Amino acid sequence: MKTLLLFLILIATSSTSCVSTKVSFKNNYDYSVLRNNSKYIIETKDGNKIRQFEFLKQTENLIVGKQENSEVQIEKGNINKILKQSAGKTIPLIVGIVGVAVVIPAYTDNKPVGQ
Numbered sequence: 001m002k003t004l005l006l007f008l009i010l011i012a013t014s015s016t017s018c019v020s021t022k023v024s025f026k027n028n029y030d031y032s033v034l035r036n037n038s039k040y041i042i043e044t045k046d047g048n049k050i051r052q053f054e055f056l057k058q059t060e061n062l063i064v065g066k067q068e069n070s071e072v073q074i075e076k077g078n079i080n081k082i083l084k085q086s087a088g089k090t091i092p093l094i095v096g097i098v099g100v101a102v103v104i105p106a107y108t109d110n111k112p113v114g115q
Helices: 002-015 087-108
Strands: 019-023 039-044 049-058 061-067 070-074 081-083
Touching: 049 070
Parallel strands: none
Antiparallel strands: 019 081, 039 049, 039 081, 049 061, 061 070
């Protein structure tokens, strides 16, 4: 039962990846942090998420990029925030959870010497 619970926790954690916020209200919508040919997740003010958006350039009122081999233009006024997936945070998190899932059951089944 413990193994099944740990396995389910591991799956739930690995399905959610860590992201870092690049553009939002907190940084006054500073689009200069976006890098060409990098992939981002864009959250619009109406609640939609545009995933795998490859940033190409920006104009005064638009950001331009590619999604699934087609060009996409999004008005800056419609953007709530722009996120970037961070594998550097996700991988250590998953490795740590797997390590804990292996080590804790080993220690809980251990008995003191002499018993």
